[in-house]
Amino acid sequence: MRRIVFFIMLLSIGGIASADNSADVAPEPSLKISRFEDGRDYFSYEEPIALPPRQDKKIPIQFFFDYDCRVCSVAQDILSLYSQINADKVVFSENPVATERANTTANIFFTLRALNAEAVSDLLLFESSEKPRYVELEKFSNLLNWLAEQQVNIDEFKKLYNSVGVRVQVRDAIKMTEDYGVFTYPYVIVGGKYVLTASTLYNDDYSFAVLDFLINKLSQENK
Template identity: 25%
Template sequence: MLVRLLLTALLSAITFGTAAESDYREGVHYEIIKPAQPTDDPDSIEVTEVFWYGCPHCYDFEPYLEKWIETIPDDVNFVRIPGVFNRSWVPHARAYYAALALRVQDKIHLPLFNAIHKHRQKVFDQASIAALAAANGIDAEDWKKAYSSPGVDFKVKQAGKRSVGYRITGVPAMIVNGKYRTSAKLAGSNADMLKVVDMLVDMERGN
């Protein structure tokens, strides 16, 4: 009797999971990007987050995303892109790519989010970002060179082009393989946004 009850519960859970996944529909929970945009690595399934450090929704999404990143399978390539929708967003995009160039993302990414949203600090321009970098142990001269480097210039311009190509109207947004776009607004919540991403990754894996 106990075995039968356990089997029934297991089958119910499987059925529920399948039904929940099938509830995510094109045009409702995700949208198709037309034309599809190129990815960095054609041999993997690329998942991209477009974000802005000044966005409170991006800050709220970060804990969900960090947990999801821990579960990424080998065939998925995760990429972050700082959104560049106007000039005021450029300093944060530069900060992201400067940190990437110096391999000090841990000293900039979450600290910058926390400074703005947790500590209510105005860290929106080059000087205030440089001060944050220095406060987190990054050499001031190294930071200045990276922040203003041609390589970071190029990355920021590319981020702007990709943001436009993805036809994003808000952040955070998640892009799967340059073909699909979803958000918390479309999916219903931060948790559901990542479930939609997982479903789309499975779809791409089957193609």
């Protein structure tokens, strides 16, 4: 497992700790800060992840999430908007957090992706952002009813949910979660080297400023 140069790991039963935006989000920093600090505004891997080189030279932003997450929908909105604005510099991807004991999100995500229903996945992330609603949708029959309301073909969903193809992707997600050292969500890896968590991903202006700083930093390092 990759190690990051900080030790704030809070492990849940499934091995992943979710962020509570009422407890973990720090007070909004002043945007007059001219230089962001490792260990405060972002974190660094001791050993960067070796990512495949890209011909377009764009910097990957990898977003790890779980449907059982109070702030992941906000983080996704911030990252999606940032990536759209900076499409010439970055490439954005979404990855479900998964462990051997907790991989429901990965199963749902890859099934919806196989159905070309990524927009429904985004909507589910928002829908389940309140704990009581997540608990309700955690029951499979309730989830299926909600998916039917979103015009998802339930027969196809159930067939794909248990398919070999989805199981393979879930297995890969478990390996990626472990290899990348993902221990909380939201968890964002920038350029395979820097990490953002909920303490940064809650305010557009602040998040954008930190991302700009890291993207420029990586661009200089890669020259």
